Amino acid sequence: MNAHKAKILEQWLKRALELFPEKMDNTTPVAVVFSGALEGIVSGLCNNDNDYRAALDDMTRILAVQSTLPSKALSIFLEPKLILRDMMMKTTVADALMPEEQEAFHSRLDALTLEAFDSYMQHREKIYQLKVEEGRRRMFMALRRAEP
Amino acid sequence: MSKYVPKVSELKKEFDEKPSVLKGNYSAQEWWDIPVEFRDGNWCFPGKPEVLEDLGFANPRKWAATDQDWQLPAGWQKTISDGLQSRLKKYRSLKLFLDACVRCGACADKCHFFLGTGDPKNMPVVRAELLRSVYRNDFPLVEKILKGFSGSRKLTEEVIKEWHAYFHQCTECRRCSVFCPFGIDTAEITMMVRELLNLIGVNNNWILAPVSNCNRTGNHLGIEPHTFVQNITSLVDDIEDLTGVTVEPTFNRKGAEVLFITPSGDVFGDPGVYTMMGYLLLFHHIGLDYTISTYASEGGNFGMFTSNDMMKKLNAKMYHEAKRLGVKWILGGECGHMWRVVHQYMNTMNGPADFLEVPVSPMTGTRFNNAAATKMVHIAEFTADLIYHKKLKLDPKRNDHLRTTFHDSCNVARGMGMFEEPRYVLRNVCNSFHEMPEDTIREKTFCCGSGSGLNAEENMELRMRGGFPRANAVRYVKEHNKVDSLVTICAIDRASLPPLMKYWNPGVTVYGLHELVGNALVMQGEKKRTEDLRENPMAGFDDGGDDDEE
Incomplete structure (x- = not known):
């Protein structure tokens, strides 16, 4: 799996950035964050190490404030399935992954996508919490002065 | 599953039918064919009818940006067209900016809204093109002959919707103009378009309500004089509790040497009030002969986001009050756009203020x-001068519980070129x-993403989205230098950066510069200080008493 890591990462970043209508240069803040986060996630996926939550949060924190639909935003996390399929179709028999390896990769991605949904929702809820807090802050001095 | 959850088929229908720049391939289309979309979270509520009536503004009505029909007044095309023509005659800068652009694209990826949304219409060049395309159609004859070729278009209701959407995704921060080889100031284009939109009642309540409040009571929040005084008095009590020192601000006192004006957010908002406490401690420390006005009780000027005339009117109030009170000069607090108005526009709008004296620091x-x-005079400049002349007794260790970075506020940095003074102050009042x-x-500097009245x-x-580039830079120092405190010198920053940090960089708190000054000031007759102005414990100053250790 690790042999395919760099290729998956490169393709994934390209497809993730396509979510934005205008090309995002690799030096833009979004591309920099995506690139770092996807690297963390791909490492986790390839090593079967589930310690990718922080990287996942970095991605969904950006996605959760974009105007795209949640389904479209989260489809980013299913892209590696398609990337892997394309890669396997083009690769030699010797380099191809065993079906069970591919199956394992797919189930890890499914788990990741569900976790991404949790993380995405957490950020959406945070947005609404911030709206409420902002309303409360407007009353700050009134509340402060009302305190004994 | 809840009955309120939309069905997959409904979501699919919405996705298929609702326009969005984030779907579909628009590469073969002209930029103006990409539809505008208003959805929850990307537009500000329009001005309330009563607010417009108070101000005598056009077309008061109830409406929303998501409405199909915006109820524009009869003949609105002519209003906009005439409005544009008269402004082109009045402001040479506008005409120059519309004519001079060569579409080099140097500005394209400099806008924080573009970097946060990836929306091509948030490239400053395209944003200006939203107006320029109409200007070309309506004006020079040769462009009429070359219609289509020259990129001109008719003024339709869709164009108005587009203007409303994208000129409210510009915070007038002017980062793009730093990179423009011609120095085109997109902020001024935005100002003009918002002024035109106000002529037909297309507006933003978060801007107009403060304008109306300021017009009536003297400050954006509509705080009346007695409440204004009560608030500051309650801060005086808090200062006494924390430091044992009684500061004695005066209000509307004729004959004071200095009139102090700051944004009303410093008198009413969290965390602005702690900055106010810092000012009060500073003025007491140096024995400044100053007064605060309950009429010119606002440094900010939302008129700047409304129209030139309104900006002028709200700015004039500060000078009328200075004249009435007979002060020698004005000291201004930590504010953003107040300084752009004062530094760039005041002198030709309401100046020269001949009845005042060239400011001289009474201490230095x-x-x-x-x-x-x-x-x-800007307070950061004033305080930096005091520190330079060793007029302040400071203990920077009192801010050792904070690891700071500094956010340059757009208007103070780009609008008046002040970079070093706040840094000089900050380095003298804290160690990190x-x-x-x-x-x-x-x-x-990157904008907070909420400037120019978009903070709704x-x-x-x-x-x-707009604040993401700024937040990402804060993240860098958070990760590399364990920074936990973002210091700034603008009231809008103090209001908008806390939620921005809570979202992108939890654990980073926002401070005003003079709040840190207030923490560090060693006041005469003070009691042992163990807490900062927010009543948070200072590091190494606990009651156990190891504050003498180096």
């Missing part, structure tokens, strides 16, 4: 020749200061 004798026209990456500070809570998603 420094003559502020840079303020010779406006007679108004780390700069954000070079291309995100000083003249290249209903606009939260858009604000988070």
